[in-house]
Amino acid sequence: MSHRRLFVLFAFLSTGAFAQWLDFPTPGIPRTADGKPNLSAPAPRTADGKPDLSGVWMHEISSPAEMRRLYGPVIDEEIKVQVPGMEIGTQHKYFINILLDFKPGESPLRPEAAEVMRKNAARRVSGEPCSRIFGFPLAGLLSEPIKIVQSPRVTVVLYEVNNQHRQIFTDGRVLPKEFELPAYLGYSAGHWERDVLVVETAGFNDKTAFDTMGHPHSDALRVTERFRRRDFGHLDVEMTFDDPKMYTKPFTIKIPHNLLADTDIFEMFCTENERDAAHMQKR
């Protein structure tokens, strides 16, 4: 190790002020001359030659201006009453409405599903306190990052929000036809197509909605994801949702992710001190 690097290393260690790993420099990542992570460097590869998707990733953020353009004046009201750390401008636009890209009249939502949505909305207290489990893809579209840990036979996706996780098996297994234990985040099996990790997920329960508007899904939902690490700092994620019970056809959303180098995800249990439910107004 060069003297300069040793000096930098000792300087870091001697400050001892990493704020509990919030800003701990990730070892071994490509850096530019000024020590910043080189986000344009080529995507790293694992020992078995596959692209390595590991890292702390944050979905592309939808700015307050974009949210206002997409969802209208209700966003202004939200911005007024938001709290630091969870402002409008920390989430991805699909968190509110996964069918955002469909023009009115072209929505693939079946009338039966619309009815389920209305019934669910009537039952719920208005708003959704963080005491519920966040389903897919909502857990990855909120104010919190995710972390992907890739190993040859299984890749784990850790969601900071509510400490959730899921496993993507890449050991050649196929999804079963029946699921004894329907799961909030389903069961995932993936395989590589050149540099793209293609993941099939099924075995969902029907207890969560896709988004905060409440677009429902049945336990027949199957999701196909395509993960491509474009370069060191960017991960393209494409998700296709196929639920013939609730939707007339599959639909796809694209969510680019940016690498959050030199930081980490942290524990977050919604049940620790949930107080919003008591203050929320029932319908």
Next chain:
Amino acid sequence: MLKGMLLAGVVGFGLLFPVMRALGHHAFSAEFDANKGIKLTGTITKLEWSNPHAWLYVDVKDESGKVTNWSFELGSPNGLVRHGWRRSSLKEGDQVTIEGFLAKDGSNTANAHSVTLPDGRKVFANSQGPNGGPAK
């Protein structure tokens, strides 16, 4: 065919309305009234540094000298820390001025949109990194 299209049109359009109620976990407007802004000054009695939201408790004295304890909701500690805030940023006994919006349920509760110290410094620098990472 036409009836189906009309139905789809009605369903599609009608679903745009519940967005306000449907902002979900981050639907602060479901809990707090954007038309009832408040600004209170008082002494911190407690900081609950917990998920999903940190809570700040403040004794506020009115003109008659009567003291009421108010509860203020903040973001999650994870989000606050990424904004540059630390657990030691606010302590019991600190004087603060808080601007926020009243809870709709009429209790002495509000969200904390901004917290200012007596010397005018704002505790929330709103300096979250551009990609959502920690403030640098």
